[in-house]
Amino acid sequence: MAMTRRNFLTRVGQAGGYAAAFASMQSLGLLPMKATAEESVLAASGIGKGIRIAVLGGGVAGLASAYEAKKLGYDVTVLEAKPHVGGRNWxxxxxxxxxxxxxxxxxxxxxxxxxxxxxxxxxxxxxxxxxxxxxxxxxxxxxxxxxxxxxFLQSDKVNEGKPFVQRKVINDTRGNVSELLSKAVQNGSLDQELSSEDKQRMTEFLKVYGPLDMSGKYKGSDRADIKQYPGAGAQEMIVNDHTIPMHTLLDANFWNGVLFEEAWDWQATMFQPINGMQQISFGFERALGNAVIKDAPVTEIAKTSSGVRITYTKKGRSEHIDADYAICAMPLTILNKTKADLDPAHKTAVAAAAPAYRSxxxxxxxxxxxxxxxxxxxxxxxxxxxxxxxxxxxxxxxxxxxxxxxxxxxxxxxxxxxxxxxxxxxxxxxxxxxxxxxxxxxxxxxxxxxxWKQIKWNEGSWVGAMSAQTYETLTTPDGPIFFAGDHTSHIVGWQEGAALSGKRAVQMISDRVKSKLA
Amino acid sequence: MAMTRRNFLTRVGQAGGYAAAFASMQSLGLLPMKATAEESVLAASGIGKGIRIAVLGGGVAGLASAYEAKKLGYDVTVLEAKPHVGGRNWxxxxxxxxxxxxxxxxxxxxxxxxxxxxxxxxxxxxxxxxxxxxxxxxxxxxxxxxxxxxxFLQSDKVNEGKPFVQRKVINDTRGNVSELLSKAVQNGSLDQELSSEDKQRMTEFLKVYGPLDMSGKYKGSDRADIKQYPGAGAQEMIVNDHTIPMHTLLDANFWNGVLFEEAWDWQATMFQPINGMQQISFGFERALGNAVIKDAPVTEIAKTSSGVRITYTKKGRSEHIDADYAICAMPLTILNKTKADLDPAHKTAVAAAAPAYRSxxxxxxxxxxxxxxxxxxxxxxxxxxxxxxxxxxxxxxxxxxxxxxxxxxxxxxxxxxxxxxxxxxxxxxxxxxxxxxxxxxxxxxxxxxxxWKQIKWNEGSWVGAMSAQTYETLTTPDGPIFFAGDHTSHIVGWQEGAALSGKRAVQMISDRVKSKLA
The missing domain is CATH 3.90.660.10 (Polyamine Oxidase; Chain A, domain 2)
Structure with a gap:
């Protein structure tokens, strides 16, 4: 995402309590970061009693919002336009x-x-x-x-269009890189960078890393390509020493397929729910019971003297909910088409972000x-x-x-x-x-x-680049209306962003409830 | 394994038909190798009818031998010393x-x-x-x-003994290597190796591979170390730009932990049976029914005029089986202690290999x-x-x-x-x-x-280095006695070697049966 990097610390005060103080201490190195940990909404037990929240949209952000709100005693209703919950969790x-x-x-x-x-x-x-x-x-x-x-990795430009096995591309790439670096180390061109002891150690390391032979050449290895797998009796392993030249690897431009496994959110270990990702939505739905109304598209979001009135359609009839707060977890593409009593800044932000949705x-x-x-x-x-x-x-x-x-x-x-x-x-x-x-x-x-750009009630896969100001507006409530969705997080296109945004919305509402009680 | 690389093609004739012709054609590049494929024993259906095989040892090699033999109609009995099948599959x-x-x-x-x-x-x-x-x-x-x-990767020599996360070590290593190579490419020291076009492409590639910044420096990345994970609202990702210097990585010598995932038999994707590896042995045992006798240590292997006589102990009594052939799939450590009517070459080979077992x-x-x-x-x-x-x-x-x-x-x-x-x-x-x-x-x-060196009825984890002659002898039958076990394969210490050795033993017996019929 080509989003402007915003100053982290100046945002802490504005964004509210949620995890921010903890996170800023971590970023300053005051707390050790062992690992990522799930966040909890920090609010008094039962703080939501007697307070009604309408959640608009039953994707992961909406469901997580409703689930957290329900845990704190809020009276919560989720309105989902489709006949099933989950949104892009489908x-x-x-x-x-x-x-x-x-x-x-x-x-x-x-x-x-x-x-x-x-x-x-x-x-x-x-x-x-x-x-x-x-x-x-x-x-x-x-x-x-x-x-x-x-x-496999395949390009029409190399190997007569025939695919290479990933193990060969990854390991031949490292082998070629190691051979070139080994030559440079030995021909003295990196003497400014490496002590003579480290030159020696570097040469030895590259023999392991490549792997390179004793003379510093890369000749393939069992990591990359085995011509004959070992077997029983006489059948020995034969390594294919026909390696892919660096020139060919540069032609092929396979780097996406070589490196994707190193992206922080694509690294092993990864999981999936048995029997489909949607089991997560179904899990939320079970926990929420009859708080979820499906086949219920929102037709109007209005502010009232005491909160919000959400109008929706159910079985061809117009219905409404009056609530103290709304958490709007609809895609911005849909919100942008929905009659909504938003202030000008929010209207502008929604209108700016909606066309940026990816397809x-x-x-x-x-x-x-x-x-x-x-x-x-x-x-x-x-x-x-x-x-x-x-x-x-x-x-x-x-x-x-x-x-x-x-x-x-x-x-x-x-x-x-x-x-x-x-x-x-x-x-x-x-x-x-x-x-x-x-x-x-x-x-x-x-x-x-x-x-996803064509899917009814989504009209977009995830939000693309938006300006810092648009993002700031969309992550700030508009009176009783709070926003959730992966688009209100820095983990766009991931359920983690949706889940965190839901917790954050409930945190902000609870902070407001607390400040009103004080 | 430091085993002498034997000439593959000269072995084909001696080792018998099993997969050898196919494999040699592949090694000569006559057949495309799509992927590893399971081997089948090539023998006429029912060829084993009326022929008795005693299998000594109920580890994976013995069980696979018995299973293949049974499929071909042989009358098979497995003798296992322990109260359960599986051997090191436990x-x-x-x-x-x-x-x-x-x-x-x-x-x-x-x-x-x-x-x-x-x-x-x-x-x-x-x-x-x-x-x-x-x-x-x-x-x-x-x-x-x-x-x-x-x-994690940890060494007392670096980072005050505190562990590094693997993602940091792997990605900082590549980052450092890329930065050094980028310098060498740009300072002209590899002009003999790279055309001017490839120098340019190499520089661009290393920016992606490292990743390096525009000036060719490695400053860390989200692949390696994230100081603050991105979250909802204002919480942006902060990458830790304190990277591990190459000097420290050389001190640490983490290369085993960096590279093990690239070894051909440790590469993703890997599997395990649900509820334990031993489910494989139990599966074989189910298929073999009452052909398996447990708690039955072999006490003597004798050749007879018509084949073999295998003496074993069951419930304190000495029993025996007369069979046409034996497949000896016992660890060589145990065979070496068992009274066995082997020819001098096989006795010597077993005695040479037994002390080489690893612990x-x-x-x-x-x-x-x-x-x-x-x-x-x-x-x-x-x-x-x-x-x-x-x-x-x-x-x-x-x-x-x-x-x-x-x-x-x-x-x-x-x-x-x-x-x-x-x-x-x-x-x-x-x-x-x-x-x-x-x-x-x-x-x-x-x-x-x-x-495993101390485990009763194993006395070794897997065989270590043996001479080419010892291996050749152990993979050649001694009259009616054939040998199986991962130690008769080039995939020592793996069940694949055991399974293939079992198939090979049944192939060799079937080839002999066929030649007798001809």
Whole structure:
């Protein structure tokens, strides 16, 4: 995200108590940071008694808001426009329909038990808040395999378009880099940087790191490419010493596929709920009981003398809720179209952010799991440089017969996929699979094109860049109306941001309740 | 393993048909290698009818031998000395006893449901044969997390003995290497190696790879160390720009902990059976039915005019089996002590290999899973340079309250742990945990020291280096006696080697049966 880096410390006072004091002490090095930890709303038990909160939007931010509010005794109601909770926390399966704003409907017809997480698909182990919710809500998790060394990297520009295995690209890259550095160390060109002792140690280290042979050459290794795997009896390992030259690696530009596993929120260990990400929403819904009203689109947000009046539609009738506070956890795209009694600054901010929403899509197919048996490829991502990418292999139900695989998770405006017919989209997606796993493109069946910019009641995958002022306004309440959603966090597009934003909204409301009592 | 690399192609004829022709064609580049694939024994259906095979030893090699033989119609009996099958495929849990040859007994008293894989603990996804057995035998698998970026690396020599998080060490190492190489590229010292275009591309690549800033300096990144994680509202990410200098990294010598995840058989994705590795043995045992005789140590292996006579003890009585063939899948340490009618070459080979067995141990403790909640550490390995290492966190039943953690998986001769008292061993192991996770050493309870060199009926963890001639002899039958075990493969210490050796033994017997019929 190309968001302006705001001064952290000056924001502490304005943003309210939530975690800020603790966080600023950490940033100043006053407290040791052991690990990320889930935050708790700091408020007196039962502070919410007799106070009504309307939560607008039943995605993860809205659900977490309502859940935290309910724990503190608030009388809470969640209004969700769709027939199911979760928002982008959605695991599509047979019987579900992907419904676009233009009326296009794609019924999901995958085999029994198969699903795809169309929105959020990963839980990093450093996202402590959403992980804690899983535990609290009784949502069992399994490992999400984000990286498999058996996955592929493909570019039309190199290797005659044939894919390389990730283990080869990663390890040949390090091997080439090590060989070049070893030469530089030995030819004296880094004598300004390294003591003579460190030059010696560096040379030895690079032999391990590359690995390099005794003369400092990279000749491949079993990390990168094994021509013949070892077996019983006479069958010895034979390493492929045909390594990829640095020149070719530079042509290929595989760096995204080489480095994605190092991004802080993509690093191992990652998780996913067993049976789909949506189990998290269902967990919240169980805990909230009849506080959740589904199929209930909000039609008006009004301020009243005592708080807010939220009007919504249910079974074709207009209904309303009067509440002391509202937590607006709707996508800004939808809020921007909803009649809302916001002050000019907030109206401007919403109007500025709404068009900035990104248009990520996933194309998901049912298929035989040929990648598992035929390629030893269990989970992980393969990247192609020219077509729909990545291929995201399922971590769920591995070693069964069939699964749902994503072939193409990109932005439809960046790729102009929004200008294609549905058939063209699927043809390109299938072609990507065929490039990566020749002979297997035809095994893909029952495609679904889930483009979040077109999805009814979402109209965007996540917010893109916004100005510092817009962000500041959207994270500040407008009278009785508070805002939640990953777009009110610095973890945009992640459930952790949504969960934290929900806690923060309840913290701010509770701080206000407390100040009124004082 | 420091084994002489033998000439592969000259061995093909001698070693028999099993996979050899196929493998040699692959090594010559005549066939494309898509992935590792499980091997099948090539023999006529029912070829074993009326032919009796005695399998000596019910570890994975013996069980796989018996299973393959049974599929071909052989009349098979497995003799296992212990009260349970599996050998080093053993998941200790409450009620089990670790029994040493000197009579030492350690009863396992961990809480209900907890276990530790004392021997084999990982299934690489490229070990296709053992994975296929899991599928065939109905043994459900889960992901084994071999690498967590939240794991630790510790050395007394650096950082005042405090551990570094693995993500920092791995990414700061690459950052330092990239900065040095970027300097060398720019100061012209690699002009012999790189064209001017590639110099430019190399410089740009290193900015991504490091990552380096615009001036080519490494200043840390969110891949390596985040001082403040991003949150809701004002809480922005703050990257720690205090990176570990290359000099310190060279002092620390963390390379084992940095690179282990790249070893071909330690690369993601890895698996483990749900509820313990021993589920594989139990699966074989179910399939073999009453062909398995447990608590039945072999006391004599004799050749007869029609095959072999195997004498064993059962309930204090001496019994025997007459069979056409024997597959000896006992550890060579045990075979070397057993009265056996082997030819001089085989006797010499067994006697040469037996003392070469290694003496790996694991120290396992029950503990609260403080590493998960307090350190976001789910699975993976932490390494310490001076004490018992690594710490191997359980991938099983993550997010529950208690687990069994290994603190020290080393060789007791290399470390002189064999010279310590049990209390001293446990004290050192606990101290390692205290170094890595200060304040948590006291949470370790109910330690078990499983040292395979001392385990009754094993007396060794896996075979160490042996001469080419010894290996050649041990992989060649002695009349009606065939040999199996990971020690007859080039995948020593892995179940894949054991499984392949079992298939190979049945292949060789079937080839002989076929040649007799011809």
């Amino acid at each position: 695991s599509a399966r047979a019987g579900d329909v992907v419904e676009f704003v233009d009326g296009t409907k794609q019924p999901v017809t995958w085999s029994d038990g198969l699903y795809q997480n169309m929105g959020a698909g990963r839980l990093p182990s450093v996202h402590s808040n959403i992980l804690s919710y899983c535990k609290e809500l009784g949502v069992p998790l399994e490992v999400e395999v984000n990286t498999s060394r058996s996955s 990520a899509f996933k194309i998901a197919w049912e298929s035989r799991r040929f990648w598992e048996k035929d390629y030893n490829l269990y989970g992980g991502l393969s990247f192609t440089t020219q077509g729909p990418s990545p291929i995201w292999y399922p971590s769920a139900k591995m070693m069964t017969e069939r699964g749902v695989v994503v072939v193409g998770y990109m932005d439809e405006h960046d790729t102009k996929f929004n200008e294609l017919t549905m058939d063209e989209r699927f043809a390109r997606s299938r072609a990507s699979m065929e490039k990566m796993h020749p002979g297997h493109g035809h095994e893909l069946e029952k495609p679904i094109y889930d483009a | 998941s200790a849990r409450a009620g089990d006893v670790v029994e040493f040859v000197d009579g030492t007994k350690q009863p396992v008293t961990w809480s209900d449901g907890l276990y530790q894989n004392m021997g084999a603990g990982r299934l690489p996804s490229v070990h296709s044969n053992i994975l296929s057995y899991c599928k065939e035998l109905g043994v459900p698998l889960e992901v084994e997390v071999n690498t967590s970026r939240s794991s 790996a141990f694991k120290i396992a403790w029950e503990s609260r899973r403080f590493w998960e909640k307090d350190y976001n550490l789910y699975g993976g390995l932490s390494f310490t340079t001076q004490g018992p290492s690594p710490i191997w966190y359980p991938s099983a039943k993550m997010m529950t309250e208690r687990g069994v953690v290994v603190v020290g998986y080393m060789d007791e001769h290399d470390t002189k742990f064999n010279e310590l008292t049990m209390d001293e061993r446990f004290a050192r192991s606990r101290a390692s945990m205290e170094k890595m996770h200060p304040g948590h050493g006291h949470e370790l309870e109910k330690p078990i020291y499983d040292a």
